[in-house]
Amino acid sequence: MNFLVGLIFSAIVAIVVLLVPWIGVGVLHLYTIFGIVVPYLAILIFLIGMILRVIDWGRSPVPFRIPTTAGQQWSFPWIKHSWIENPKDSKGVIVRMALEVLCFRSLFRNVRLEYRRIENLPKVAFEWEKWLWMAAIAFHYSFLVIFLRHFRFFTNPIPSFVKIIEKLDGFFQAGVLPIPGLTIPEVYITDLLLLAAVTYLLLRRLYIPQVRYVSLPSDYFPLFLILGIGTTGVLMRYFLRVDVTKVKELAFGLFKFHPHVPDGIGTIFFIHLFFVCTLIAYIPFSKICHMAGIFLSPTRNLSNNSRFKRHINPWDNKPAWEYPGMVHTYEEYEEEFRDVMIEAGIPVEKMPEKKEEEKPEQEQ
Amino acid sequence: MLYDGAKILTGLIIGVLFFIFPFLYDAGKPYKKPEPKLTEKAKKAGECVLSKQFMRTWHMQLLDEWRNDVVRKGIHYYRPREIAREMKLDKRLFDQLRHYISDGTRIYVPKSDKVYYMSLQNTCLDCHSNKKEFCDQCHNYLGVHPYCWNCHIAPEEK
Numbered sequence: 115m116n117f118l119v120g121l122i123f124s125a126i127v128a129i130v131v132l133l134v135p136w137i138g139v140g141v142l143h144l145y146t147i148f149g150i151v152v153p154y155l156a157i158l159i160f161l162i163g164m165i166l167r168v169i170d171w172g173r174s175p176v177p178f179r180i181p182t183t184a185g186q187q188w189s190f191p192w193i194k195h196s197w198i199e200n201p202k203d204s205k206g207v208i209v210r211m212a213l214e215v216l217c218f219r220s221l222f223r224n225v226r227l228e229y230r231r232i233e234n235l236p237k238v239a240f241e242w243e244k245w246l247w248m249a250a251i252a253f254h255y256s257f258l259v260i261f262l263r264h265f266r267f268f269t270n271p272i273p274s275f276v277k278i279i280e281k282l283d284g285f286f287q288a289g290v291l292p293i294p295g296l297t298i299p300e301v302y303i304t305d306l307l308l309l310a311a312v313t314y315l316l317l318r319r320l321y322i323p324q325v326r327y328v329s330l331p332s333d334y335f336p337l338f339l340i341l342g343i344g345t346t347g348v349l350m351r352y353f354l355r356v357d358v359t360k361v362k363e364l365a366f367g368l369f370k371f372h373p374h375v376p377d378g379i380g381t382i383f384f385i386h387l388f389f390v391c392t393l394i395a396y397i398p399f400s401k402i403c404h405m406a407g408i409f410l411s412p413t414r415n416l417s418n419n420s421r422f423k424r425h426i427n428p429w430d431n432k433p434a435w436e437y438p439g440m441v442h443t444y445e446e447y448e449e450e451f452r453d454v455m456i457e458a459g460i461p462v463e464k465m466p467e468k469k470e471e472e473k474p475e476q477e478q
Numbered sequence: 479m480l481y482d483g484a485k486i487l488t489g490l491i492i493g494v495l496f497f498i499f500p501f502l503y504d505a506g507k508p509y510k511k512p513e514p515k516l517t518e519k520a521k522k523a524g525e526c527v528l529s530k531q532f533m534r535t536w537h538m539q540l541l542d543e544w545r546n547d548v549v550r551k552g553i554h555y556y557r558p559r560e561i562a563r564e565m566k567l568d569k570r571l572f573d574q575l576r577h578y579i580s581d582g583t584r585i586y587v588p589k590s591d592k593v594y595y596m597s598l599q600n601t602c603l604d605c606h607s608n609k610k611e612f613c614d615q616c617h618n619y620l621g622v623h624p625y626c627w628n629c630h631i632a633p634e635e636k
């Protein structure tokens with residue numbers, strides 16, 4: 115897909131997500147729908163969708179170990195074994211997984227391959243490239259902190275971990291700024307970090323040709339949603355302001371199954387809420403599923419023990435009806451792709467008779 | 479059939495518990511909302527410096543403005559009616575838009591020409607002398623710890 119088409123399409127959808135609550139609440143005053151029905155629906159879709167997703171993944175057999183490693187396999191005692199990069203047991207797998215989930219190790223390993231001419235000699239060099247990792251880690255941890263910070267709206271005696279996070283996050287007290295009252299009571303570092311990181315991740319998608327080429331609307335859309343959430347959140351906290359006591363009455367009511375919408379909450383809050391609801395309802399159908407999927411990545415969670423443990427394909431020597439859809443014979447494969455194969459000039463076993471008659475006619 | 483079912487289900491349960499934590503936390507306790515109480519004096523006065531909705535949403539900005547005016551500019555009196563009337567058109571439009579999106583109210587013009595001495599301790603706390611029943615109600619509900627009281631003396635209460 116042309117990147118402009120994808121970009122414009124996802125931007126239009128994001129603008130619709132912006133306008134729906136604006137009109138729905140600002141003009142039509144549909145408080146119950148946007149304040150109660152939509153959030154409950156979104157939470158339900160998210161929870162059920164994620165559970166079905168994970169169960170669906172769990173039902174897929176992974177008969178082979180996929181060790182894609184960057185380290186030396188365990189073999190002889192005199193060859194140094196890289197136990198994290200190429201684990202032979204679950205201890206290594208756990209460490210590798212923890213590094214991946216908490217530190218984004220595979221992004222950290224990212225380098226840029228560069229072709230250069232030095233003194234007129236061609237040279238291939240691996241360049242330092244940590245920007246993606248840095249933006250990703252800033253973004254994900256900011257998002258986590260912001261998510262946890264929001265628990266102050268969801269719970270009533272506010273748990274102490276939320277208070278600690280809030281205090282650490284808000285230790286900037288900018289005091290006097292050109293716009294009076296802008297930074298009252300304090301500026302959250304994660305708010306700024308998140309917006310900066312998401313903006314970088316979006317610009318990177320648009321700027322680097324290779325990344326732009328592989329980007330689809332499903333890549334842009336979540337970024338737009340998160341940008342929308344971040345922007346409306348920042349607007350609400352620093353510029354436009356809403357009556358947070360009433361906002362908490364609404365949010366806390368939802369979690370106590372005492373749903374009601376107090377009067378006097380501005381439209382901006384419902385725009386923020388609708389962005390959030392759209393995002394969480396969209397998660398099970400989108401790439402953001404990686405929050406669960408990362409734990410099920412076969413290249414990260416399988417130890418490389420093929421050489422000393424036998425893994426048997428579950429449908430080997432089993433009748434095909436026990437594993438429907440798992441056995442795909444070459445005949446079936448060719449049946450499915452014959453036209454494309456002929457078009458690409460790949461030899462096929464069974465030539466369709468019609469095509470042979472038609473082809474010369476077309477050439478004439 | 480689930481492959482590695484025990485591990486996957488454990489992970490799934492942990493994940494779901496994390497996301498439904500707000501539903502589970504303190505479950506069974508009833509819904510509560512803060513009930514800030516006005517003192518007799520505040521009830522008698524009838525109006526605050528600006529409208530009630532404005533004060534609910536923006537009092538911290540107003541206090542910050544007051545602090546800057548008093549400490550940095552040496553201005554000590556606040557005339558809300560004059561300010562609202564003398565507001566230039568562009569600022570009025572901007573403010574109206576801001577109000578419309580933030581709380582759906584209009585720019586408030588106070589009914590009387592009352593002039594306020596800009597002081598948290600002498601003016602605000604004169605009416606709202608019940609910090610525990612007034613300020614703290616919402617502040618504690620939201621986990622907000624304003625640093626007013628780092629310098630100012632909180633009113634003495636029984």
